[in-house]
Amino acid sequence: MAAAAPRPRTEEELLGRARALAGARLGEVAASLRRPVPSDLRRAKGWVGELVELALGASAGSRPEPDFPELGIEVKTLPVDAQGAPKESTHVCAISMREAAGAHWETSVARAKLARVLWVPVEAAAAIALPMRHIGQAILWSPDTREEALLRRDWEEHMELIALGRSDQIRGEMGAVLQVRPKAASGGSRTPVSDGDGVRAAALPLGFYLRPRFTAAILGRVYAPLR
DNA sequence: TTGTGATCATCT
DNA sequence: AGATGATCACAA
DSSP: OOSSOOOOOSHHHHHHHHHHHTTOBHHHHHHHTTOOOOSOSTTOTTHHHHHHHHHHTOOOOOOSSOSBTTTTBEEEEEEEOTTSOBOSOEEEEEOOGGGSTTOOGGGOHHHHHHSSEEEEEEEOOTTSOGGGOBBOOOEEEOOOHHHHHHHHHHHHHHHHHHHTTOGGGOOTTOOSSEEEEEOSSSTTOOEEEEOTTSOEEEEOOEEEEEOHHHHHHHHHHHHGGGO
């Protein structure tokens, strides 16, 4: 590939691209796409994710919908340590706090994105230089009944608090698998919210994140049948 | 400003 | 060590 990959038209095409990417190093992928490799990720936090999306043929857009809308598939890179365990939580989506009151899990952005996810593990141990880090074998995942129930419960509990205008009472400790944390440019960021009585107010923008334990369980499925 | 891609930095 | 709260870059 000399430029960005063509947009895959089928799930098989996308999976084929993901398979071709497995085992590659970030440096060589970047070179083939003619993209510079940053010296570190401190000022390029989304670089790995953007590189993988480009290689898979995703569009660069930033709309609140899955990366491949026609396939209903969201792509997420997963930074893993030397043991193959996720090092970080996974950002799911921003929360539209003004519309929390009338929101439903079934039609939520969070559910749409988590309905079908192509997880792409990427080495992230600090000891490995960025260009040398390997991309792992991707996993196409959908939540099973139990997982969806857990996600839904956490989502509904958080959204109820937000709808009541109590988003400032939300803590990262809440939520078994899906937590809510700030998602902003800085701690001074504010977004419109409605308080309990529909009065205009402003609060820190929040986003949904999957806990590392949850994504670790997803990666574990690959090895579980072998044990 | 909001949403995308996330990791950083600090505290327990 | 693990997790929470804070933060960085870019597009529309």
